[in-house]
Amino acid sequence: MLAAVEKAKGQLDPTVIIESGLAEGMNKVGTLFERGKLFLPHVMMAADAMTAGVEALKDLVPESKEGAKMGVIVNGTVEGDVHDIGKAIVSTMLQSAGFEVHDIGRDVPVRNFIDKAKEVNANMIGLSALMTTTLQGQKDVIDLLAEEGMRDNIKVMIGGAPATQAWADKIGADCYAENASEAVAKAKELLI
Ligand code: B12
Incomplete structure (x- = not known):
């Protein structure tokens, strides 16, 4: 997953990677969990991956002086x-x-x-x-x-x-x- 984030880094806006990539994936995991297709350990793994992904992109999100x-x-x-x-x-x-x-x-x-x-x-x-x-x-x-x-x-x-x-x-x-x-x-x- 981090490799995918690294790959996307140079090509897409970090906010797009977070919202359309990482958050979408997390939502899918949530849906599959609710349908009983995935279990809590899977959700926890996905949550960790999501957190790591957001962390890896944080520095690219500009901090405004305003x-x-x-x-x-x-x-x-x-x-x-x-x-x-x-x-x-x-x-x-x-x-x-x-x-x-x-x-x-x-x-x-x-x-x-x-x-x-x-x-x-x-x-x-x-x-x-x-x-x-x-x-x-x-x-x-x-x-x-x-x-x-x-x-x-x-x-x-x-x-x-x-x-x-x-x-x-x-x-x-x-x-x-x-x-x-x-x-x-x-x-x-x-x-x-
Ligand atoms: C990941 C997850 C976990 C992870 C959380 C990891 C973490 N660090 O956050 C772990 C595995 C730890 C977990 C634990 C639990 N979970 Co949970 N979890 C989820 C899951 C699958 C996804 C949530 C998520 O991260 N979504 C992705 C993010 C990007 O979306 P989001 O959070 O909705 O945020 C977006 C918007 O809501 C909004 N937003 C969010 N916050 C804010 C704040 C402001 C100010 C604004 C404006 C907008 C905004 O913007 C965000 C970005 O677009 C949901 C299912 C679901 N479909 O939501 C269940 C879910 C929320 N969990 C649930 C439950 C029951 C639990 C546990 C009690 C399970 C248990 N039996 O132990 C514990 C909670 C313990 C506790 N005391 O809190 C239930 C809640 C049911 C209910 N009663 O409402 C859900 C709905 C699953 C289910 N269907 O049963 N969970």
Whole structure:
């Protein structure tokens, strides 16, 4: 897989390799897993390959010097949820679009999103959740932001396979994005 990434490196834009190559492959593995054709070890191997692929391309994704001017975004996967492949792609794409991105990882406690946002003076928080059971964590962060009196100053963008526009409306998020390209477009809409 890394050989394929190396081969594609010189010919395609790194964001295209990530979205149309690596993410597509991961989605296929997910579908086959759901149909019972592949098992957890296969998914884990694919996830490792995907992470290594994104890592190998990271240096090619330009880091913008304009970042702080376009907006500061704290991005993470909510508490109880270890899925971080899609979230990492979103972070990389936002960064390449020119935002200053602070990726705070996965299984992130509610409070840590707020603390990091304060620390870096964030304009937006991105919340990823890949399981129906962890979606609630997105609402918890929004509720705590309101409690801390920070809700008016910080936009919230949610994503992850079980998230929807209807869920975003229900919990009062500012936007929902289905994939990384849409996340970039919506962040631009809200922050620039
Ligand atoms: C890979 C994977 C894993 C890997 C994760 C590795 C990693 N480092 O992330 C491993 C093997 C560790 C794993 C573990 C588990 N998994 Co899993 N996993 C998957 C799988 C197959 C693919 C997810 C993925 O990476 N997709 C590829 C990426 C590129 O897509 P994506 O994540 O959707 O991200 C895109 C968009 O959603 C969006 N996006 C994502 N985040 C964000 C954030 C923002 C702000 C925005 C705007 C957009 C956005 O943009 C991304 C890029 O386009 C899914 C199945 C699926 N079809 O989703 C199951 C799935 C999510 N897992 C599932 C489960 C149940 C588990 C486990 C509980 C399994 C177990 N029994 O132990 C554990 C979870 C433990 C925990 N506490 O979290 C279930 C969840 C079911 C549910 N209730 O909703 C799924 C749906 C599989 C299934 N059908 O059963 N898993």
